[in-house]
Amino acid sequence: xxxxxxxxxxxxxxxxxxxxxxxxxxxxxxxxxxxxxxxxxxxxxxxxxxxxxxxxxxxxxxxxxxxxxxxxxxxxxxxxxxxxxxxxxxxxxxxxxxxxxxxxxxxxxxxxxxxxxxxxxxxxxxxxxxxxxxxxxxxxxxxxxxxxxxxxxxxxxxxxxxxxxxxxxxxxxxxxxxxxxxxxxx
Amino acid sequence: xxxxxxxxxxxxxxxxxxxxxxxxxxxxxxxxxxxxxxxxxxxxxxxxxxxxxxxxxxxxxxxxxxxxxxxxxxxxxxxxxxxxxxxxxxxxxxxxxxxxxxxxxxxxxxxxxxxxxxxxxxxxxxxxxxxxxxxxxxxxxxxxxxxxxxxxxxxxxxxxxxxxxxxxxxxxxxxxxxxxxxxxxxxxxxxxxxxxxxxxxxxxxxxxxxxxxxxxxxxxxxxxxxxxxxxxxxxxxxxxxxxxxxxxxxxxxxxxxxxxxxxxxxxxxxxxxxxxxxxxxxxxxxxxxxxxxxxxxxxxxxxxxxxxxxxxxxxxxxxxxxxxxxxxxxxxxxxxxxxxxxxxxxxxxxxxxxxxxxxxxxxxxxxxxxxxx
Numbered sequence: 274x275x276x277x278x279x280x281x282x283x284x285x286x287x288x289x290x291x292x293x294x295x296x297x298x299x300x301x302x303x304x305x306x307x308x309x310x311x312x313x314x315x316x317x318x319x320x321x322x323x324x325x326x327x328x329x330x331x332x333x334x335x336x337x338x339x340x341x342x343x344x345x346x347x348x349x350x351x352x353x354x355x356x357x358x359x360x361x362x363x364x365x366x367x368x369x370x371x372x373x374x375x376x377x378x379x380x381x382x383x384x385x386x387x388x389x390x391x392x393x394x395x396x397x398x399x400x401x402x403x404x405x406x407x408x409x410x411x412x413x414x415x416x417x418x419x420x421x422x423x424x425x426x427x428x429x430x431x432x433x434x435x436x437x438x439x440x441x442x443x444x445x446x447x448x449x450x451x452x453x454x455x456x457x458x459x
Numbered sequence: 460x461x462x463x464x465x466x467x468x469x470x471x472x473x474x475x476x477x478x479x480x481x482x483x484x485x486x487x488x489x490x491x492x493x494x495x496x497x498x499x500x501x502x503x504x505x506x507x508x509x510x511x512x513x514x515x516x517x518x519x520x521x522x523x524x525x526x527x528x529x530x531x532x533x534x535x536x537x538x539x540x541x542x543x544x545x546x547x548x549x550x551x552x553x554x555x556x557x558x559x560x561x562x563x564x565x566x567x568x569x570x571x572x573x574x575x576x577x578x579x580x581x582x583x584x585x586x587x588x589x590x591x592x593x594x595x596x597x598x599x600x601x602x603x604x605x606x607x608x609x610x611x612x613x614x615x616x617x618x619x620x621x622x623x624x625x626x627x628x629x630x631x632x633x634x635x636x637x638x639x640x641x642x643x644x645x646x647x648x649x650x651x652x653x654x655x656x657x658x659x660x661x662x663x664x665x666x667x668x669x670x671x672x673x674x675x676x677x678x679x680x681x682x683x684x685x686x687x688x689x690x691x692x693x694x695x696x697x698x699x700x701x702x703x704x705x706x707x708x709x710x711x712x713x714x715x716x717x718x719x720x721x722x723x724x725x726x727x728x729x730x731x732x733x734x735x736x737x738x739x740x741x742x743x744x745x746x747x748x749x750x751x752x753x754x755x756x757x758x759x760x761x762x763x764x765x766x767x768x769x770x771x772x773x774x775x776x777x778x779x780x781x782x783x784x785x786x787x788x789x790x791x792x793x794x795x796x797x798x799x800x801x802x803x804x805x806x807x808x809x810x811x812x813x814x815x816x817x818x819x820x821x822x823x824x825x826x827x828x829x830x831x832x
Contacts, residue, residue: 304506306804308515310619311797313804314785383814384780386603392560392789394601403779407815421502429495436487439476 280445282341288334290448295327296369300421321380322389328373335366347440361427368420375416379409514623516808519801522623523809526630527578532818535809537591539582540574541718541823542775545729545766547596553736553761556690557682559790560598562761568597569764572777573669573721576609581822584717586665586705592674592696593782594764605786607802608674608696612663613656614748619801621650656749667703669721670730678784678802679745679794682736691739691794693752696732696764700724718823722769722830729767733760745794771828772821781810 281289299320306316346355380387381397383406388394399405434442444451479487507513523535530538546566553562561567575582576589589609596604616622628642647654666672674696681689706712713719724730738757739745772778785793785803793799 301502301505304502308507308513308517310514310516310519310801310804312800313516313807314793314800317803383810384603385783386786392600392602396601401776401779403810403814407811410811410814425495425499428498429491432491432494436491437479437484439479 279344280447280451281343283450285334285337285341285343286446286448288330288337289446292327292330292334292369295323295330296420296424299323299327300417300424303417318388321376321387324373324376325387325389325395327369328377331366331369335370338366344445347434347438347442349434349438349440350442358430361423364423365420365427368416368423372413372416372420375409375413379406379413382406382409514620516801516804519619519623519805520808520812522626523578526626530578530580530819531816532813533578533580534574534813535578537572537574537576537593538578538580539718539822540572540591540772541721541828542570542572542770542772542777543725543766544568544570544768544770544776545764547734547762547764549762550760552759553682556684556692556736556738556759556761557790558685559604559682559788560600560602561596561604561788562790565599567599569766570595570597570775570777570780571766572772572775572780572782573718575717580819583714584712586667586717588717590669590672590674590717592669592672593777593780595777595780595782595786596788598788602788603786604788604791605780605782605784606676606694607782607784607806608676610666610672610674611660611677612673612675613659613751614677614798615653615656615660616650616798617652617747617749618797619805621653622798622801625650625653652747652749659751664702665705666698667705667720668717668724670724671698671700671702673697674732676784677748678796678799679739679743679748680787681745681792681794683790683792689792691743691745693737693739695735695737697735699731699733699763715823715827719827722823722828725766725769729765731766732764734762734764735759736761746796748796748798769828771823771825773818774825781806783807783810 280286302316302320302323306313306320309316346358350358377387377395378399381399382402384397384401386394431443434440503509507515520535527535527538534540545568547561547569548566549562549564551562551564553559554564556562571592571594574591574593575584576591582588589611591607591609593607594605598604616625625646628646629638631637632639647657676694679691679693682692683689736759737752738759739752740756743752743756744750770777783803783806785799787793
C-alpha cells in the first residue's frame with residue numbers, strides 16, 4: 274500500500290470550498306442582477322468586488338496547485354476520465370481568471386467605475402471604447418453560462434462517482450480530514 | 460502504471476461493496492438527476508426564467524423602443540443632445556455635509572450633456588419638452604460622480620412600474636401623433652400621485668432655454684459626513700443666467716432652436732449654475748421623487764458649475780458616458796428611493812444596446828456647433 278496522501282492538502286480544500294461558494298454566488302448574482310430593477314444596484318455593488326476577490330484568489334490557487342499536486346485519482350477512473358477531470362479543472366481555473374478579467378476590461382472600456390469599497394477603486398485597464406465594451410459584455414455572459422455548464426458537469430460527475438461508482442472520490446476534497454485507514458476501509 | 464491509492468484499488472473497491480441492484484442504481488441515478496435539476500432550477504429561478512412577466516431592465520428598454528422606435532447607436536431616452544464640458548468649483552460649504560472629495564474647496568473637471576427627453580434623436584425642439592442635464596465630475600482621486608437631472612421640480616411617478624405604465628400609455632397614436640387621452644386618463648385615475656406631481660410641474664414657469672433652466676436631481680440621496688452620519692439630501696442646479704419665460708407666441712422656430720441658442724450662448728460666454736443641496740429633516744420622504752420636500756428646508760450653496768465648451772454628440776466624450784445616477788463617490792450613497800436602482804439598471808441596459816450598434820449622424824452636427832462660433 275502506498276503512503277501517498279488520499280486528500281488534497283488542507284489549504285487546497287479550503288480554497289476549493291471557499292471559491293466554490295463564491296463562484297456559485299457570483300453566477301446567481303450575475304443572472305439575477307441583469308433582470309432586476311429594485312435589487313440591481315445592491316447586486317452590482319456585490320458582484321464587482323466579489324469578482325475581483327475571485328480573480329486574486331484564483332491566482333493564489335493556481336500557484337498552490339503547482340506547488341501541491343493533487344492526490345491520485347481513484348483506481349476506478351479510466352485514463353480518459355482522468356484526462357477529462359484534469360482538463361475541466363484547468364478550464365475552471367481559466368474561467369475563474371478570465372471571467373473577472375473580462376468584467377474588469379468591459380467596465381473599463383465603458384468607463385464604469387469598479388469600486389471595491391469606499392473610495393477604493395480599480396484603474397481602467399482598457400481604453401474607452403463602447404464597441405469593445407459591447408463585445409466584452411457579450412463574452413462575459415457567454416463565459417458565465419459556459420462556467421455554469423462546466424460546474425454542472427463537475428457536480429454531476431462527483432455525484433455519479435459518489436453514489437454509483439462509490440469510489441469515495443469526494444473524500445479527496447472533503448472539508449474535514451480523513452485518516453488514511455478510514456479512507457481505505459470506507 | 461496506475462498509482463496505488465489509499466482510496467483503494469478497483470478490486471478493493473469492488474470487493475468492499477456489494478454491487479448495486481438495478482432498483483437502487485435507478486434510485487441513485489434519479490437522486491443525481493434531482494440534485495442537478497435543483498441546481499439548474501435555482502439558477503433559472505435567479506435568472507427570472509420562472510417569472511417572465513416581471514418587469515426587467517430589458518422590458519423597460521423595450522418599452523422606450525416601442526414608444527419611440529429603435530434608433531441605432533442612440534440612447535433609448537434623452538436621445539437628442541449635445542456634449543458640454545467645463546469645471547465645478549467647490550466653495551467648501553458641502554464638506555461638513557459629505558466627505559466626498561468633490562466638496563473640498565477646489566476645482567474638478569466636468570463633462571456633461573444637455574438633452575431632450577424621449578427616444579427620438581431628430582425630434583424638433585419644443586419649449587415644453589423635458590430638458591435633461593447629465594454631468595460627470597472627475598474627482599482628483601480618480602473617483603467619478605455622475606448625476607442625471609431634468610428641469611422638472613418633481614418626477615411624475617413614485618415607482619418604476621408606474622413609469623413603465625405611463626411610458627406605454629403615452630405612445631403617440633399614429634392618427635393624431637398624440638397620446639391617446641383615454642389611456643392617459645386611465646393611468647391618472649390609477650395614479651393620484653402623478654396627478655399631484657403634474658400640478659406641481661405645470662405650476663412652474665418654463666424658461667426660454669437650457670441656459671436659464673433649473674435642473675433637479677429629483678431623487679433623494681444620502682450624504683455621509685466625516686463622522687459617518689447619513690444626511691438625507693436632494694440637489695439642484697440653479698442657473699446664474701437670468702430667467703426669461705419661454706415664448707408662448709406661435710412664431711415659427713427652428714427645429715433645433717433650444718440647442719442653437721445653447722450653442723450660441725456658451726460660445727459667447729461660459730454658462731454657470733450654482734449647485735444647491737437641500738437638506739432633508741427626519742420624516743421627509745426619501746423614497747418618493749414625486750413630491751417635493753416642504754419649503755423652508757435648509758439649502759446649502761456648495762459651488763459653481765461652469766460650462767464653457769459645447770460639442771456635437773458625434774465628437775463629445777459625453778456621448779459614450781452612461782449618466783447612471785448611482786455612479787457615486789464615497790460620501791454620497793443612494794437613498795431608499797426605488798427609482799434609483801431601477802434607473803441604474805435601465806440606463807445600463809440602454810447603454811449596452813446602443814454600445815453595440817452602428818453610430819449615425821446626430822441632429823446637432825459638428826458643423827452646427829462650429830456655425831455658432
